[in-house]
Amino acid sequence: MRRLPPVLLEDGCSRELLSLIRTILAACKEISFRVSQGALSGVLGSTLDENIQGETQKKLDVLSNQLIKDILLESGYVKAIASEEEDYTVAGDPDAQYIVAFDPLDGSSNIDINSLVGTIFSIMEAPKDADPSDPSIFMQAGKKQVAAGYVLYGPSTMLALTTGKGTRLYTLDKTHGSFLLTQEKLIIPADTNEFAINASNQRHWLPPMQQYIEDCLAGTEGPRNKNFNMRWIACMVGDVHRLLTRGGLFSYPEDTKNPAKPYKLRLLYEANPMSMLVEQAGGLSYAGTERIMDIEPSEIHQRVAVTMGSKNEVETCLSYHK
Numbered sequence: 001m002r003r004l005p006p007v008l009l010e011d012g013c014s015r016e017l018l019s020l021i022r023t024i025l026a027a028c029k030e031i032s033f034r035v036s037q038g039a040l041s042g043v044l045g046s047t048l049d050e051n052i053q054g055e056t057q058k059k060l061d062v063l064s065n066q067l068i069k070d071i072l073l074e075s076g077y078v079k080a081i082a083s084e085e086e087d088y089t090v091a092g093d094p095d096a097q098y099i100v101a102f103d104p105l106d107g108s109s110n111i112d113i114n115s116l117v118g119t120i121f122s123i124m125e126a127p128k129d130a131d132p133s134d135p136s137i138f139m140q141a142g143k144k145q146v147a148a149g150y151v152l153y154g155p156s157t158m159l160a161l162t163t164g165k166g167t168r169l170y171t172l173d174k175t176h177g178s179f180l181l182t183q184e185k186l187i188i189p190a191d192t193n194e195f196a197i198n199a200s201n202q203r204h205w206l207p208p209m210q211q212y213i214e215d216c217l218a219g220t221e222g223p224r225n226k227n228f229n230m231r232w233i234a235c236m237v238g239d240v241h242r243l244l245t246r247g248g249l250f251s252y253p254e255d256t257k258n259p260a261k262p263y264k265l266r267l268l269y270e271a272n273p274m275s276m277l278v279e280q281a282g283g284l285s286y287a288g289t290e291r292i293m294d295i296e297p298s299e300i301h302q303r304v305a306v307t308m309g310s311k312n313e314v315e316t317c318l319s320y321h322k
């Protein structure tokens with residue numbers, strides 16, 4: 001492992017952006033500690049509340065949200081925040097340069113089974129002179145992100161971070177409390193024989209996705225002429241971390257299970273930041289046939305179809321949709 005001083009290797013960033021990232025990471029270190037304490041810190045299980053999206057909130061969802069929200073609003077670095085666990089955007093410092101959208105604890109169905117969870121964040125410039133309480137300041141396409149990252153709380157706590165000059169991996173050194181650089185340039189292999197999808201929804205997918213997966217499953221006896229492996233962690237951070245490190249295709253496609261909710265993943269604080277990390281590592285990320293980072297958002301908790309990962313495999317999947 002290459003040992004570096006406990007600073008982020010994000011050259012060319014403004015001092016304010018680096019301080020903002022460090023502020024988010026300070027909260028993530030605390031979340032990492034609470035997650036690792038499990039039942040000992042009394043944070044397992046659900047609250048009696050639901051978020052605006054009708055999902056039951058876990059105690060750790062609420063705690064993680066509070067930790068990140070408080071530290072960001074106190075820092076003075078954010079004009080406003082948007083969170084999966086907040087119904088509406090929250091105003092910060094009117095003079096601040098940045099806005100942050102985040103999912104404080106992704107994959108929360110994994111909390112109570114001691115499996116992978118993570119925090120995802122997306123940082124954008126705040127429009128100048130904008131009212132911090134106006135949610136429309138978040139209505140910017142993902143290509144305008146200035147930084148994106150996730151922290152994965154696994155056997156080790158890892159940070160994947162991009163500020164637009166590649167994607168880097170850091171590992172939390174718990175003895176010193178610092179994220180140390182452990183992989184300077186991630187490159188997703190263009191080819192893969194692994195996909196991640198919740199196959200229990202198969203009968204609800206649209207025909208192109210049904211056909212794509214059917215052809216993968218047919219292995220060497222089908223048109224793809226190679227065998228595929230499947231993985232599903234049910235935590236986007238965990239599944240995307242795998243494809244960033246060894247390649248693969250991750251998809252949560254459109255489905256017809258509930259016509260009022262054809263997509264599952266959220267654009268602003270799941271799909272966009274993950275797309276930036278994946279594209280900065282040489283991969284692709286699409287919603288149907290549209291590049292995710294080109295989508296102009298229309299609401300804070302907007303959902304999208306997601307297919308991302310190894311370039312050639314995503315292109316093959318796209319060819320079924322065209």
Ligand code: F6P
Nearest residue numbers: 106107108198234235236237265
């Ligand atoms: O956002 C929610 C999330 O937990 C993702 O992290 C994950 O990829 C997906 O939902 C899991 O969905 P399902 O419960 O359908 O497996």
